[in-house]
Amino acid sequence: MPQVFHRSANTFSKVSIFGALFALAAVVYGLALINRSSYVTWAGVAREQPVPFSHRHHAGELGIDCRYCHTTVERVASAGVPPTATCMNCHSQIWRMSPTLEPVRASYRDGTSIPWVRVHDLPDFVYFNHSIHVHKGIGCQSCHGRIDEMNLVWQESSLQMEWCLDCHRNPERHVRPRKEIFNMAWKADDQAVLGPALMREYEIERRVDCNVCHR
Amino acid sequence: MSGRASTIVVGRGRLRAPVVVWVLALVVLGVGCRQDMHDQPKYQPLEASAFFADGRASRPVVPGTVARGQLREDSRLYAGRDSAGSFVEEVPFSVTRAVLDRGHERYDIYCSPCHDRVGNGNGMIVQRGFKRPPSLHEERLRDTPDGYFFQVVTEGFGAMKGYAAQVPPRDRWAIVAYIRALQLSQHAVLAEWPLETRAELARGASASAPVRRGPAHD
Numbered sequence: 001m002p003q004v005f006h007r008s009a010n011t012f013s014k015v016s017i018f019g020a021l022f023a024l025a026a027v028v029y030g031l032a033l034i035n036r037s038s039y040v041t042w043a044g045v046a047r048e049q050p051v052p053f054s055h056r057h058h059a060g061e062l063g064i065d066c067r068y069c070h071t072t073v074e075r076v077a078s079a080g081v082p083p084t085a086t087c088m089n090c091h092s093q094i095w096r097m098s099p100t101l102e103p104v105r106a107s108y109r110d111g112t113s114i115p116w117v118r119v120h121d122l123p124d125f126v127y128f129n130h131s132i133h134v135h136k137g138i139g140c141q142s143c144h145g146r147i148d149e150m151n152l153v154w155q156e157s158s159l160q161m162e163w164c165l166d167c168h169r170n171p172e173r174h175v176r177p178r179k180e181i182f183n184m185a186w187k188a189d190d191q192a193v194l195g196p197a198l199m200r201e202y203e204i205e206r207r208v209d210c211n212v213c214h215r
Numbered sequence: 216m217s218g219r220a221s222t223i224v225v226g227r228g229r230l231r232a233p234v235v236v237w238v239l240a241l242v243v244l245g246v247g248c249r250q251d252m253h254d255q256p257k258y259q260p261l262e263a264s265a266f267f268a269d270g271r272a273s274r275p276v277v278p279g280t281v282a283r284g285q286l287r288e289d290s291r292l293y294a295g296r297d298s299a300g301s302f303v304e305e306v307p308f309s310v311t312r313a314v315l316d317r318g319h320e321r322y323d324i325y326c327s328p329c330h331d332r333v334g335n336g337n338g339m340i341v342q343r344g345f346k347r348p349p350s351l352h353e354e355r356l357r358d359t360p361d362g363y364f365f366q367v368v369t370e371g372f373g374a375m376k377g378y379a380a381q382v383p384p385r386d387r388w389a390i391v392a393y394i395r396a397l398q399l400s401q402h403a404v405l406a407e408w409p410l411e412t413r414a415e416l417a418r419g420a421s422a423s424a425p426v427r428r429g430p431a432h433d
Contacts, residue, residue, distance in 0.1 A: 062339050065324040071381045078260040089376050090328075093345050113271055115263065123253040 036158060043159070046152040047117045051103050053152075059184070060148035066140055066182050077129040081116060084108045119153050120144075126213050137175040137202050141184045142167075148184040164213065171204050172196050293384055295362030295369070302362030308385075310392045318393030321386045325378055334397045346374040351394055352401045364391040 038044045058064050066073065069086050073079035084107040095101055107114045122128050133143075140147065145156025157163055167174050172195030180186040188194050198204070258264065258272035267274070276282065287293040291307040308314075323332060331338040334351035341347050349356065368387045371377035378387065405413060 062328070062343070064328055064339075067324050068328070068381070081261050083380065085376070085380065090340050090345060092376070093374060094340070094343060112269070124255040124257065124259070125252055 036160070041155070041158040041160060043155050043157060046150070046154040047119050049117055049152060050114055052100065054150075055147045055153055056149055056151045066147075073130045074134050075131055077127070077131065079130045084114060119155050120159065122159060125215075127215055128213065134181055135178070135202075136171075136204050137178055137181070137198055138167075138171075139176050139181045139183070139186060141186070142174045142176075146184055165208060168208050168212070169206055171206065172199050175199060175202065175204060178202075287384075291362075292388075295365030302360040302366065304360045304362070306361050306388045306392050308388070314389050314392055315396055317386065318389030318391070318396075321382060322390050322393045322397075325382055326390060329375070333401075334394065348373075348375065352398055357398050357402065361388075361391050361395070364394055 034040060059066060069082035070079040071082070084104055087101075087104050088108050091101055091104060096105075103114055106112070143157055147153060173191060175195055175198045176186060176188065177194075177198065260273055262272040263270055264272040289307075290296050290298065291303050295303055297303055306314075322330075327338055328340045329338040329345055329348055330336055330351060331341075336348040336350050365387055367375070368382065368390060369377055369379045369384075382390070405416075408416070
């Protein structure tokens with residue numbers, strides 16, 4: 001009985017057994033890439049809003065402090081989306097005839113809400129709290145990026161757990177002086193020296209227990 | 216039962232258990248993850264709601280009710296007026312360095328867009344076309360009681376809207392205290408300063424004077 005397979009099939013089978021490992025690794029790697037891509041995380045995707053509010057203009061060019069609108073960021077979990085009344089503090093006089101701002105005026109008149117599109121939406125089983133981060137020396141920019149340079153806002157970070165843990169394991173890489181929290185352009189002269197010093201001063205712990213964020 | 220415990224009979228062939236586990240795992244992965252736990256039927260702050268008629272999960276305060284801990288009976292602290300209805304002359308708690316620093320910070324956040332950081336009323340929003348507020352250094356405003364400023368910050372005045380929703384009462388008082396400090400900064404009387412500070416000031420002035428004028432012309 002003649003041999004069904006040529007001798008070279010031996011090599012072929014060995015290579016395929018070996019190669020299958022790579023193929024499998026490539027599939028896993030590919031899935032991981034997809035999972036980290038903006039297709040899944042929405043990171044880097046500017047979101048259209050009912051009114052094209054520009055953080056670049058208000059926070060960047062005009063220099064309005066984050067807390068003028070996000071009034072609760074230092075006190076509670078949610079930074080707070082401002083009520084339309086806050087817009088009207090200035091826009092009762094400025095751009096008061098602008099058609100772009102008509103939804104804002106309409107909302108102020110009737111007391112209805114503007115359906116802003118949520119940009120940063122953590123899963124409901126994550127109990128993120130803005131105030132503790134602000135008080136422990138994590139600047140807005142560390143998570144949100146240069147909001148003062150974004151017209152329509154996008155999510156700068158993946159907001160995935162590995163991203164949270166990266167900082168929770170190494171807070172010294174991101175902590176900054178409390179007075180620079182709302183300064184979007186702040187950069188450390190030498191974070192390697194400053195970070196550990198601030199960790200001691202602000203009594204920052206490396207919090208990686210599940211129940212820090214999950215309850 | 217035919218075969219050993221580790222094999223599963225499928226038709227006439229036999230599949231090993233690990234293969235079945237792999238197939239099941241792939242099916243689970245392929246079906247995709249349900250996001251029920253990501254988006255639970257509970258409300259996040261300011262979320263949209265299909266339940267309430269106005270579509271808001273965060274409920275407005277019911278008219279005529281007072282939330283627990285928000286009863287504001289102390290008219291001096293919460294309205295800046297005494298029991299007779301006149302403006303209180305001074306901030307109704309002791310103004311420490313911490314209060315002034317807090318006031319400085321809050322003033323820069325909420326007031327400086329129009330009033331500018333020094334109180335001259337030439338802030339960025341005014342430069343962009345908002346009605347120019349009076350300078351906080353006007354004599355009329357220097358002679359006004361603290362309670363008046365508190366009332367204006369709370370309820371607004373003219374084109375300025377009230378800041379009660381954005382700034383809590385004690386922070387509004389801290390701002391009032393800082394406005395007083397700003398006013399003092401432009402109308403300080405040297406004779407009222409402590410002696411050692413006066414000496415320091417005199418040294419500072421003489422040391423910096425040649426620099427400002429330029430040494431060549433001194």
